[in-house]
Amino acid sequence: MSKTAEGGGQFDLAQTLQYLSPSFNSTRQTGADGADLIDSAALRGLGSDQTLVLVNGKRRHTVALVNLFGARNRGATGTDMNSIPLLAIDNVQVLRDGAAAQYGSDAIAGVINIQLKKKQGCEAVAGYGQYSAGDGKNYLASAYCGVRLGGGTLGITGEWQDRGRSNRARPEDFPRIIGDTKVKNQTIYLNGEFPVSGVDKLYVTLGAQDRDASSAAYGRGGIGSDDIPVRNSAAMYPNGFVPFINGKIEDRALIAGWRSQFAGWDTDLSQTYGSNRLHYNISHTLNASIANKDLLAGGKGISPDHFDAGGFEFSQATTNFDVSRYFPELLGGSNVAFGAEYRSERYSIFAGEPGSYIDADGLNFGGNAGSQGFPGFQPADVTSRRRSSYAAYGDWEVSFTPNLTVDAAVRAEHYSDFGSSTTGKLSGSYKLTPSWLLRAAASTGFRAPSLQQLYFSSTFTDFIGGRPVPVQLAPNGSAITNAAGVPALKQEKSKNFSLGTTFKAGRDFDLTVDAYQINIRDRVVLSGRFTADNFPDIAPLLNSLGVEQTAFFVNSVNTRTRGLDLTAAYRNKFGQGQLNTFLALNVSQTRVTDVNAPPKLQNFKDVLLSDKERLYIEQGGPRAKATLGFEYTEGAWTGEAKLIYFGGQTLGTFDGPPVPNQVYKPKASMDLGLSWQATPALKLSVGGNNVFNVKPTKQDPNETDNSFIYEAVQFGLNGASYFARAYYKF
Template identity: 80%
Template sequence: MPVHRLLPVALAALSLFGSSAVLAQEANNLERVTVLGSRKSLPAASSTDTLVPVDIYSMSKVAESGGQFDLAQSLQYLSPSFNSTRQTGADGADLIDSAALRGLGSDQTLVLVNGKRRHTVALVNLFGARNRGSTGTDMNSLPLLAIDNVQVLRDGAAAQYGSDAIAGVINIQLKKKAGCEAVAGYGQYSAGDGKNWLASAYCGVKLGGGTLGITGEWQDRGRSSRGGQDFYPRIIGDTKVQNKTVYLNGEFPIAGDSKLYLTAGAQNRDASSAAWARGGVGSDDIPSRNSAAMYPDGFVPFINGKIEDRYLIVGWKSSFAGWETDLSQTFGSNKLRYDISHTLNASIANKDLLAGGKGVSPSSFNAGGFGFDQYTTNFDVSRFFPELLGGSNVAFGAEYRREKYNIVAGEPGSYIDADGVGFGGNAGSQGFPGFQPSDATRRSRSSQALYVDWEANLTPSLTADAAVRTEHYSDFGSETTAKLAGSYAVNSGFLLRGAASTGFRAPSLQQLYFSSTFTDFISGKPLDVVLAPNGSTIANAAGVPALKQEKSRNYTVGFTAKPSTDTAITLDLYQIKIKDRIVLSGRFDADNYPALGAILQGLGVGQAQFFVNSVNTRTRGLDLTASTRAKVGAGMLNTFLALNVSHTLVTAVNAPASLKGFEDVLLSERERLFIEQGGPRDKETLGFEYSQGAWTGEAKIIRFGGQTLGTFSGPPVPNQVYKPKASMDLGLSWQATPALKFSVGGSNVFNVHPTKQDPNETDNGFYYESLQFGLNGASYYARMHYRF
C-alpha cells in the first residue's frame, strides 16, 4: 500500500483509544488474530464487538512520531487504565519501570507477547516505589518499532490465561511484515537535562515462504536532577539508562498448512540511579556513613545495575481433522547485578582510621544481585463448529511451567561490618549494602494447568463464553478458576456485555525468598532494615505463616455503541475483590514488637519486614472511551476521550495469630494508602488530531486524579494530599516525502508538577514525589522516520 494511504490509516488507529479497530484498517487487509479474551481466531475485532473490554492500540504512529521513547511511558499516555511512573530514590525500582492496570499491583497484570506468557523481572519493588512489595514485567525490554499492536484486556482472565491475570492482561503483538523502516529521535527536559537519544531499525525479510522481522534499538537516556542548591549534593530525577536491544519475530510454512514460528529477543541495560547523599565533615554521617578522608564535602553513591533480559518462543501450528493445534515452548530470563560506585564501606574506613591509617575504604563494590528464569510449555487445541448453536468455538489445552529464582552474594566488602556490630562505621557499601551469603539462595518450583473454553453464538444477538482452568503448584497446591461472559446485540449499533469470574495469583518466588539488609531514610535519618524471607528465623519468630495464593472475584458489566461508522463509545463498570492479598508488612522493631528485639540487635539492624497474606481489598471503577472522526475543511479531525476511575479499599486486615493486636504495625496507615492510592484514582485523556495533506497536528490533555499518601511521622502530621493535575502534549508531523517523516513536539508543555510537599515526609526526600506524571516537568522531542 502506498505511504500516502498508510499515513491516515495509522493516525486513525491511534485516535480510537479503545474504540473501533476496524476503522483503523481497510477491511480487505485485516489480519486474522486471536483477540484477548477469546480463543477464537477471527479478523481483528474492535472493542465494540468483544464480550469483555479490550482496547487495541496500533503502535505504528507511536513508534514513528510519538513523544515517548519507551513502551511503558507510551502506554501511560495511551491507556487510561494503565499506570507507570518513573521512580527516583527507590533503589532498584529506579532501574526498571513498573506498570499496572486499574490501580492494582504490577504483579496482578499478566503480560503476553504474541499470546505467550512473558516472564517477570527478578526485582522486588521496595522503599517508595508505587508498587512496593510486588514484582512486575519490564515493558521497556521490547523496542517500540518491533511492535505491531498492543491489546489491553480490562477484565479478570485467570480462567483463560492463568495466574496473575486479576486486573487484566496485556498482549504485545510483534511485527512480521515485509519492508524496512528506521527511526532516529532526540528529547530532553526544558531544564536542559535528561537528554534522550534513540536509534531503531526494523526490517522484514522474506525467508522460506514466510517473513522474519528483525528489530535493533539503541537508547541512551541521561540523568535529570531537580534538587538544586537547596538539596545539594543530592541528585533527584531520572535514572541514567543505556539500552541495547535486538528482537526477531517470524512465521514460516513448513508442510501443508503447518507453520513454524519464532520470537527471540535480548536486551542489555546499563542503568545508574543516585542514592541519598551522605553528609560531610560536621554532619552525623561521620564516621557512621562517611569518612572525612574520602568525602569531606559529602557524596552521592551511585546504584549501578547491569540488567540482562532474554526471551524465546518456538512453536508449531497445524491442523488435524479440522482441529487447530499450537505447540510452543517459551523461555524468559531476567538478571540484575549491582555495582555500587562513588561509595565506601564506613566500617572499613573507620577500622583503617583506628589502626593509624587515613580512614579509607574501596570506593566501589560488587553488591551481588538476583535472577529469574521461566520455562513454559503450551499445547492449545481449538475448533470452530459453524453449525453448532449458530457457531461455536471449542478450545482446550495444557500448560507446564517451571520457574527458578536465585540471589547471588556480593563481595565481602559490600556487606561486612569490619569494625564491629553497632560500633563506629556502618556495615556495607553506602547507598546499597551488598547481599550477604545468608541472603544467597537458589529456589525453583513447577506448575501444571488444564483448561477448557467454549464460546457460542446462542442466537444471532446473544453470544456466551465459559472457561474453566485448574492449576497445580508444587509449593502450595491447586487452584481452580472459572469465567462466564456474554454479550447481547440490541441492534447493529448497540451491544450489552458482562462477565463474572474467579481468579488467583500465586506468590512469586521473589516474594517467597527475597532477603536483604538495606538502609532506608526516615525523615532524612538513616535506618538499617532487614527484609526477612518466608520461613526465615525472623519470620518464624514473628509467627508469619507460609505464603499462599491470592484469590479474586471479578465482575464487569457495560455497553458499546457505534452510532455511525466513524463514532464509537464503550462504557464498562467493574468490581474486583481480592482475598489474602500479599503485601509487604510494616516495619517491626524492639519497641512495637519486643519478641524480635534480641534477634534484630544481633543482626545490627533496627527494623524487620516480611511478605504476608495480610489484607482483603475491593476495587470498583469504570472505563469510558469515545472517539469520532469527521471531515473538517480540507482535512480530517479525530477526537477522542478516554477515562478510568478506580477506587481500591482495604476491607480487612488478616493478622496471623501471633500478630493479633499488632494490625497497625502489620499494615500502617502509610502502607494502607500505598495499596489504596499508589496510583491516581482516576485518569482522563482528551485528544484532538487534525491531518491535512502532508501535515498532522495533535493536542492532548491528560488529567491525573488526586492521591493521598501517608507520612513517615504519621498522626498528628497530616497525610500528603496531591491535587488533581493536568498535562498537555503537543505534536506536529510533516510527511516530507512518501518515505520520510519529521516530527516535533512537547510533553507537559506547561511544566506542571505534582503538589508540593514537606520533603521530610516524602519517600524521595524532595518537594515533588514520583507520581502522576513525574517530577521532571516539560520535555521536548524531535524524530525522523524513514521507510525503505
C-alpha cells in the same frame, strides 16, 4: 502503536502506554533503589504482578526485582515493558477483564497482549529529547526490517537508547540528585512465521536486551555532619557525596511453536522461555566500617570506592499445547478450545564481594557495614529456588442466536509449593441493535505468590525523615517471620465482575463503557516496619543482625476495587482536513476491606498494615486518569494536542497522625506535536510533553518516601520536555 513509534514524544513502551491508556499506570521512580532502574506498570490501580503480560499471545516472564521503595507497586514484581522496542510492536491489546480461567496466575486486573510485527519492508527512527531544564538528554536509534525467508517473513528490530540523568534537587538538598536514572539500552528482537507444509507453520520470537542503568542514592554529608564516621570518611568525601546504584540488567526471551491441524482440530504446541538478571555495582561510595577500621589503625580512613554488590535472577519456561475447533452446527455455532500447560520457574540471589556487606570495625560500632547507598547481598541472603506448575483448561463459546453469545471457561492448576487452584469464567454479549452491544462477565481468579516474594532477603538502609535506618527484609520461613508467627505464603484469590457496552455510529463515532468490581482475598503485601519497640519479641533478632527494623511479606489484606473505563472516538471533516477526537477515562477506587493478621500479630494490626502502607495499596496510582486528544491532518501536515488529567492521590507520612497525610491535588499535563510528511518515505516530527511544566503538589521532604519536596507520583517530577524525530520507511 505504529503512529507513536513513528512520531510520538515517548521513547519507551511503558511511558507510551501511560499517556495512551487511562487504566494503565507507570511512573518513573526516583530515590527508590532498584525500582529506579526498571519501570513498573499496572492496570486499574492494582499491583504490577496482578496484570498478566503476553507477547504474541504467550506468557511473558517477570523481572527478578522486588519493588521495595517508591510510591508505586511496593512489594510487587512485574514485567519490564521497556525491554521490548517500540518499532518491533504491531499493536498492543489491553484486555481489562479478569482472565485467570484462560491464562492462569496474575491475570486479575487484566491482560496486556503485545503483538510483534512480521511484515515485509524496512523502517527506521532517529529521535532526540530533553527536559526544558536542559538535562535528561535522550537519544534513540531504532530500525526494523521484515525479510522474506522460507516462504514466510522474519522481522528483525534493533534499538539503541541512551538517556541521561536528570536532577531536580535544590541547593539546600546538597548533596542530592533527584531525577531520572541514567540508562543505556541495546536491544534486538526477531519475530517470524514460516509455512512448513500444508497447514503446518513454524513460528519463533527471539529477544535480548542489555541495559546499563545508574540511579542516585541518598546523599551523605561531609565534615561537620553526623555522617562522619558512621556513613562517610573525612579523608574520602570531605564535602559529602552521592553513591550511585548501578545495575547491569540482562533480559532474554524465546518463543518457538508449531501450528497445525489434526482431524479438523487446530493445534498449537509452543515453548516459551524468559529470564531477567540484575547485577548491582555500587560506585562513588565507601564502606564506612572499613574506613573507620583503617583510621583506628593509624591510617587515613580509606575504603574502596566501588563494590560488586551481587544481585538476583529469575527465569521461567512454559510449555503449552492448545487445541481448538469451530462447530458451525452445534447450538448455533460453537468454538471449543482446551489445552494444557507446564511451567517451571527459578529464582536465585547471588552475594556481593565481602567489602559490600561486612562490618569491619565491629557490630553496632563506628562505621556502618556495607557499601553506602546499597549494601551488598550477604551469604545468608543467597538462595536458589525452583517450582513448577501444571494446568489444564477448557473454553466453550456458543452463539445461541445471531445476537447472543455466551462463553464459559474453567482452568485447574497445581503448584509444587502451595497446592491447587481452580478458576472459572462466564461471559456473554447481546446485540441490541447492529451498532449497540451489551456485555457482562463474572470470573474467579488467583495469583500465586512470586518466588521473589517468597525468598527475597536483603539488609539495606532506608532514610526516614532524613535519618538513615538499617532494615532487614526477612524472607518467608526465616527466624524473624517464624518469631512473628507468619505462615507460609499462599495464593491470592479474586472475584471479578464487569458490565459494559459498545456503541458504533457508522464510521465516525465509537463508544465503549465498562464498569467493574474486583475483590481480592489474602492479598500478598509487604508489611509495615516492626521494631524492638512495637514488637519486643524480635528485639534480640534485630540486635543480632545489627538492624533497627524489619519487614516481610504476608497474606494480610482483602481489597475491593471498583471502577469505570470509558473510551470515545469521533472522526469528521474540518475545513480542508480531517479532525480525529478521542477521549479515554478511567476512574477507580481500591479499599482495604479487612486485615488478616496471624494469631501472634492480632494485637499488632496497626503495624502489620500501617496507614502509610494502606495508602500505598489504595492510592499508589491516581484514582482518576483521562486523556482528551485532538489530531488534525491536512495534506502533509498533522498536528496533535493531548490533555492528560491525573486525579488526586493521598499518601501517608512516616510520622503518621497527627502529622497530616500527603495530599496530591489533581493535575493536568498538555502534550503537543507536529509532523510533516516530507516525502512518501520520510516523516519529521517535533513536539513537547507537559509543555506547561506542571509538577506534583509540594510536600514536606521529611515525610515523603524519597525525602524530597516532590514524590514520583502522577506524571513524575521532571517537568516539561521536548523532542524531535525522523522516521523513514523503505
